Amino acid sequence: MLMAVVLTLISPTDAVLPGFLGRANYAATLKRLNLVDPDLVQRIHDGDGPKPLTCSSLLEARHTRQTRLEAGQPVHVRVTGLTPAVSAALSAALLDSPPKTWELDGHLFHVQETTCNPERHPWGGCNTYEALAEAQLSRQAPPDRQVTLEFASPTAFKSKGMTVPIPMPGLVFGSLVERWNSFSPMVLNPEMRRYGEEVMAISRYRLASRPVEHKNRSLRVGGLGQVTYVALAGDRYWLGVMHMLADFAFYSGVGAQTAIGMGQARRTR
Numbered sequence: 001m002l003m004a005v006v007l008t009l010i011s012p013t014d015a016v017l018p019g020f021l022g023r024a025n026y027a028a029t030l031k032r033l034n035l036v037d038p039d040l041v042q043r044i045h046d047g048d049g050p051k052p053l054t055c056s057s058l059l060e061a062r063h064t065r066q067t068r069l070e071a072g073q074p075v076h077v078r079v080t081g082l083t084p085a086v087s088a089a090l091s092a093a094l095l096d097s098p099p100k101t102w103e104l105d106g107h108l109f110h111v112q113e114t115t116c117n118p119e120r121h122p123w124g125g126c127n128t129y130e131a132l133a134e135a136q137l138s139r140q141a142p143p144d145r146q147v148t149l150e151f152a153s154p155t156a157f158k159s160k161g162m163t164v165p166i167p168m169p170g171l172v173f174g175s176l177v178e179r180w181n182s183f184s185p186m187v188l189n190p191e192m193r194r195y196g197e198e199v200m201a202i203s204r205y206r207l208a209s210r211p212v213e214h215k216n217r218s219l220r221v222g223g224l225g226q227v228t229y230v231a232l233a234g235d236r237y238w239l240g241v242m243h244m245l246a247d248f249a250f251y252s253g254v255g256a257q258t259a260i261g262m263g264q265a266r267r268t269r
Helices: 022-034 038-046 084-096 129-137 169-183 192-199 236-252
Strands: 002-010 015-018 053-055 066-069 074-081 101-104 107-115 125-127 146-155 157-159 162-164 200-213 219-231 265-268
Touching (some): 002 084, 002 236, 022 053, 022 074, 022 084, 022 101, 038 084, 074 084, 084 107, 125 236, 129 236, 146 200, 146 236, 157 169, 169 192, 169 200, 169 219, 169 236, 192 200, 192 236, 219 236
Antiparallel strands (some): 002 107, 002 125, 015 066, 053 074, 101 107, 146 219, 146 265, 157 162, 200 219
16 A cells, blocks of 8 residues: 655744754654554664655755745645555554644644645545556556656665765666565566666756755755656566656655655656
């Protein structure tokens, strides 16, 4: 089960907060999940490799050093679950029994609404790995050779000991296939990373670099914007996987530090 829950938050006062609140939202999410399943929270905290959830910064963030809030102004954060256990815990903690308040960096918001209904907010949704696969791999029409991704928060990758702030095809689809194979009951060919490196190219892009402040005031730069990828070759299977992973990005995020707000992404049509 894949789930994306959006929380509508209302600040009771004017406030100035840090420009990036992904880590604060991660802390608030684990605190809430701890009321439902403490063992799950401990496994998430201690686990190596990709985390089975993502937590956004404010979806309205302009990715500047500070975020200014007005009293009564609605803002939104988002949490996604990539496994049945995490999605079930998110449903119990946020949808079945919505919190009344949500704390980010010491500032207490009122929670106006929680939803996973995309008709209520375009960043909400529910799906399954099986449905994503069936939608692309069993379709009769030939798949399009192009796909466009929106990177809605700074996106970066770890590669050969370096941080790469540009969403190159091999890095993007390698990251997505790694997450898919970490959490899905259906395993994909890991050669998708090599397919992205050798067969896919960027045909259009509109990107800006944005720094994200982490612990100890260290900065990590990521790319923000839209990129259109094109497959220069490939049969129906590889093109179907390309589109399926592009849909999966909505839930999984892309690249490094997705649990604390980086790499929020979605396909655009």
